[in-house]
Amino acid sequence: MADEKKYISEEDLKKHNKPTDLWISIQGKVYNVTDWAKQHPGGDIPLLNLSGQDATDAFIAFHPGSAWQYLDKFFTGYYLRDFEVSEVSKDYRRLASEFSKAGMFDKKEHVVIYSLCFVAMLFVSCICGVLCSNSFWVHMGSGALLGFAWVQISYLGHDSGHYNMMTTKGFNKLAQILSGNCLTGISIAWWKWTHNAHHIACNSLDYDPDLQHLPFFAVSSKLFHSITSRFYGRELTFDPVSRFLVCYQHFTFYPVMCVARVNLFLQTFLLLLSKRRVPDRALNILGILVFWTWFPLLVSCLPNWTERVLFVLASFSVTSIQHIQFCLNHFSANVYVGSPTGNDWFEKQTSGTIDISCSSWMDWFHGGLQFQLEHHLFPRLPRCHLRKVSPVVRELCKKHNLPYRSLSFFEANVQTIKTLRAAALQAQDLLWEAFNTHG
Numbered sequence: 294m295a296d297e298k299k300y301i302s303e304e305d306l307k308k309h310n311k312p313t314d315l316w317i318s319i320q321g322k323v324y325n326v327t328d329w330a331k332q333h334p335g336g337d338i339p340l341l342n343l344s345g346q347d348a349t350d351a352f353i354a355f356h357p358g359s360a361w362q363y364l365d366k367f368f369t370g371y372y373l374r375d376f377e378v379s380e381v382s383k384d385y386r387r388l389a390s391e392f393s394k395a396g397m398f399d400k401k402e403h404v405v406i407y408s409l410c411f412v413a414m415l416f417v418s419c420i421c422g423v424l425c426s427n428s429f430w431v432h433m434g435s436g437a438l439l440g441f442a443w444v445q446i447s448y449l450g451h452d453s454g455h456y457n458m459m460t461t462k463g464f465n466k467l468a469q470i471l472s473g474n475c476l477t478g479i480s481i482a483w484w485k486w487t488h489n490a491h492h493i494a495c496n497s498l499d500y501d502p503d504l505q506h507l508p509f510f511a512v513s514s515k516l517f518h519s520i521t522s523r524f525y526g527r528e529l530t531f532d533p534v535s536r537f538l539v540c541y542q543h544f545t546f547y548p549v550m551c552v553a554r555v556n557l558f559l560q561t562f563l564l565l566l567s568k569r570r571v572p573d574r575a576l577n578i579l580g581i582l583v584f585w586t587w588f589p590l591l592v593s594c595l596p597n598w599t600e601r602v603l604f605v606l607a608s609f610s611v612t613s614i615q616h617i618q619f620c621l622n623h624f625s626a627n628v629y630v631g632s633p634t635g636n637d638w639f640e641k642q643t644s645g646t647i648d649i650s651c652s653s654w655m656d657w658f659h660g661g662l663q664f665q666l667e668h669h670l671f672p673r674l675p676r677c678h679l680r681k682v683s684p685v686v687r688e689l690c691k692k693h694n695l696p697y698r699s700l701s702f703f704e705a706n707v708q709t710i711k712t713l714r715a716a717a718l719q720a721q722d723l724l725w726e727a728f729n730t731h732g
Contacts, residue, residue: 298372299370299371299372300371300372300373300374301323301371301372301373301374302373302374302375303373303374303375306318306323306345306346306373307345307346308345309325309344309345310344310345310346311344312327312330312337312341313327314327315327315330315340315341315344315345316344316345316369317340317343317344317345317346317347317348317635318346318347318348318349318373318376318635319347319348319349319352319364320349321372321373321376322364322368322371322372322373323368323369323371323372323373324364324367324368324369325367325369326340326367329367331570334572335355335485335489336485336486336489336490338486338489338490338493338524339351339355339489339490339492339493342490342493342494342500342523342632342633343493343633343635346634346635346636347373347376347635347636348635349378349382349386349635350382350385350386350635350638350639351493351635351638353385353386353389354389354492354638354670354671354672354673355489355492355672355673356673357398357673358393379636379637380693381639381640381689381693381695382636382638382639384689384692384693385639385670385689388682388685388686388689389671392671392674392678392682397674397675397678397682398456398673398674398675400675400677400678401458401675401677402675402677404452404675404676404677405449405452405458405459407657408445408448408449408657409449411445411657412442412445412446412449415438415439415441415442415445416439416442416476418435418438419435419436419438419439419442419591420435420591421435422434422435422438423435423591423594423595423604424594427596429600432595432600432604433600433603433604433607435604436603436604436605436606436607436608436611437607437608437610437611439608439611440607440608440609440610440611440612441611442476443476443477443554443608443611443612444611444612444614444615444660445660446472446476446477447472447473447477447479447615447660448660448661448662448676449468449472450468450469450472450473450477450479450481450484451484451488451660451662452661452675452676453465453468453469453472453481454469454481454484454485454488455672455673456672456673456674456675458675466573469481470573470576470577470580471580473580474577474579474580474581474583474584475580475583475584476584477584478558478561478581478584478585478588479557479558479561480561480564480565480577480580480581481577481580482564482565482571482572482573482574482577483557483560483561483564483565485572486564487502487503487524487560490502490524491503492669492672493633494524494632494633495623495633495641495642495644495645495646495669496623496626496627496628496629496641496644496645496646497628497629497630497631497632497633498512498513498515498516498520498628498629498630499520499521499522499523499524499529499630499631500523500524500631500632500633501524502522502524502525503619503623504623504624504628505522505524505525505529507529507530507531507535507539508532508534508535508538508539509538509539509542509545509549510539510542510546510549510713511531511535511539511542511716511720512624512625512628512712512713512716513628513716514716514719514720515628515630516529516531516716517531517536517719517720518531519531520630523632536720539716539717539720540717540720540721541717542713542716542717543710543713543714543717546620546709546710546713547613547617550613550616550617550620551606551609551610551613552606552609553609553612553613553616554609554612554616555609561581562581565577565578565581592604592605615660617706618649618659618662618663619662620709621647621649621700621702621705621706621708621709622646622647622648622649622662622665622705623645623646623647623665624709624712624713625647625705625708625709625711625712626644626645626646626647626698627644627645627696628645629644639670639695640695642666642669642670643666643690643695643696643697644695644696645669646665646666646669646698647665647666647698647699647700647705647708648663648664648665648666648667648683648697648698648699648700649662649663649665649699649700649701649702649705650663650699650700650701651663651701651702653680656676656680660676661676661677661679664676664679664680664683666686666690666697666698667679667682667683667686670686
């Protein structure tokens with residue numbers, strides 16, 4: 294019969310896992326996304342990481358219902374033989390459907406307006422403190438306010454990167470450039486590139502760029518074997534310098550976090566000046582130039598170099614709160630080596646994330662990221678709903694015997710330092726072994 298369905302096996306699908314031959318399966322239908330990967334708004338990394346696999350759960354997580362209509366043009370005509378859906382995936386898809394029918398992905402409440410007003414107040418207070426006072430302590434306080442404004446504006450940038458927090462896509466892109474490039478000096482293009490890869494390959498030591506911090510940090514002794522970063526396309530070399538720094542990482546963690554923003558600036562420049570295809574490169578560069586115009590000008594208004602340096606350090610130190618929080622969400626969770634797999638996508642998210650428990654009145658402080666598992670499972674869900682869905686997610690994890698870890702901010706810090714210390718002690722053993730071997 295002419296309309297008889299054609300099938301391929303999972304093994305056949307796995308063969309199409311290269312940039313020049315990239316197939317995925319969604320709901321049992323097989324799609325050729327080789328050419329689309331280059332135009333994919335989320336970048337090619339998520340598609341490459343799930344190439345040759347079923348990607349249904351990830352597709353549901355990252356795309357609105359309107360995206361399904363665009364799949365047909367990529368359909369190969371093949372269906373996946375013996376296609377089955379696990380019980381946990383069935384429950385996850387049911388939840389996603391219920392949230393969608395309830396309009397939760399579209400209802401953003403007034404978080405954006407409140408956050409913008411708060412950020413504007415912080416920026417104005419900072420500028421007034423620098424320009425209208427001669428007090429050293431007011432200047433330092435202004436630096437701290439600037440850092441706190443960067444934290445809050447980054448939460449908005451994060452929101453705009455996952456869903457349209459503004460009324461149109463155009464306004465949303467404008468919000469991204471303003472919140473990321475112009476106000477914080479960190480390119481939204483760089484954020485999308487790394488953050489989408491992180492979500493897909495949560496806590497994979499060789500695929501998740503957010504766990505690849507050598508020579509300063511190693512969350513697992515598996516990084517001592519100089520594994521290859523599939524994200525950066527280079528070896529994560531565990532050389533003598535890395536070994537020495539990792540030996541003391543549980544002591545250097547907080548000091549390094551205080552200046553971690555420097556690395557984000559560096560990564561922004563490396564991407565925008567690279568040969569990689571960068572969406573809206575010119576717009577991103579323009580936004581970065583705006584930041585590197587107003588920020589040095591503001592700092593130059595301070596009376597002397599001592600205050601200028603301390604002002605910058607104060608602002609960077611306050612932003613460490615955000616850097617630390619992200620580490621708390623992932624560093625002491627389970628890690629693995631290898632590519633992410635689509636058929637246990639839900640399980641990987643529960644394994645690689647840790648929630649931070651707090652009172653509802655502190656939600657503004659954490660920007661929604663305290664509900665890290667809920668965010669990873671439903672990245673398009675506005676942060677105002679994360680607390681509401683948390684009990685449902687907890688019950689789903691309990692039903693399928695999956696971890697749901699929620700620690701207080703203090704407990705999460707303790708657990709993170711324990712993780713870093715455990716890896717540091719293993720690195721010290723290697724250091725002494727090398728010393729005894731070579732004298």
